Amino acid sequence: RKEVEQDPGPFNVPEGATVAFNCTYSNSASQSFFWYRQDCRKEPKLLMSVYSSGNEDGRFTAQLNRASQYISLLIRDSKLSDSATYLCVVNPGGGADGLTFGKGTHLIIQP
Amino acid sequence: ETGVTQSPTHLIKTRGQQVTLRCSSQSGHNTVSWYQQALGQGPQFIFQYYREEENGRGNFPPRFSGLQFPNYSSELNVNALELDDSALYLCASSSGSRYEQFFGPGTRLTVL
Numbered sequence: 001r002k003e004v005e006q007d008p009g010p011f012n013v014p015e016g017a018t019v020a021f022n023c024t025y026s027n028s029a030s031q032s033f034f035w036y037r038q039d040c041r042k043e044p045k046l047l048m049s050v051y052s053s054g055n056e057d058g059r060f061t062a063q064l065n066r067a068s069q070y071i072s073l074l075i076r077d078s079k080l081s082d083s084a085t086y087l088c089v090v091n092p093g094g095g096a097d098g099l100t101f102g103k104g105t106h107l108i109i110q111p
Numbered sequence: 112e113t114g115v116t117q118s119p120t121h122l123i124k125t126r127g128q129q130v131t132l133r134c135s136s137q138s139g140h141n142t143v144s145w146y147q148q149a150l151g152q153g154p155q156f157i158f159q160y161y162r163e164e165e166n167g168r169g170n171f172p173p174r175f176s177g178l179q180f181p182n183y184s185s186e187l188n189v190n191a192l193e194l195d196d197s198a199l200y201l202c203a204s205s206s207g208s209r210y211e212q213f214f215g216p217g218t219r220l221t222v223l
Binding site for chain 2: 004034041042043044045046049087097098099100101102103104
């Protein structure tokens with residue numbers, strides 16, 4: 001089983017729609033969780049950290065379910081500029097293990 | 112606040128050669144991590160440096176080595192380059208192992 005699994009997509013979504021991604025992780029001892037956004041041929045950029053209580057940043061909402069070992073990202077009122085690859089990221093231990101990335105979910109917002 | 116910078120932007124090498132990539136961490140950050148991202152894949156952790164010591168390593172062979180300097184900048188060295196080493200090499204800095212990591216723009220290495 002892969003450590004972090006995501007649906008690669010692509011997700012083709014009309015502008016203004018709501019879209020949700022999930023990912024699952026295998027290491028139950030994982031300490032912290034993130035969503036990163038990566039544009040084509042660019043570096044990953046931190047979108048948001050994910051907390052057990054859930055957190056929201058504008059149009060973006062992230063949730064963590066430790067019991068089921070999955071993480072979700074919800075994007076409301078999607079914009080053309082949201083088109084990117086969204087990487088689900090897990091910090092498996094104390095940090096010195098580095099971040100474990102999923103392969104990413106490709107999102108295309110259509111006008 | 113200065114972000115993470117990397118040099119060079121692009122590099123072309125031939126099989127068997129050696130390469131050194133450089134990274135300057137974001138101001139205030141003392142931890143640098145290196146990642147390799149092959150086309151269509153998520154980044155893979157190579158190693159992490161904290162206070163000039165390697166304190167974590169992923170599943171990469173010893174020909175991948177690194178350094179961190181007193182100003183927290185870092186180098187990634189790869190010896191005996193192989194074709195499969197062609198990838199985007201990303202450096203990320205953070206204010207400790209447990210904290211959020213911020214990435215530089217990467218160095219795109221092509222091995223012919």
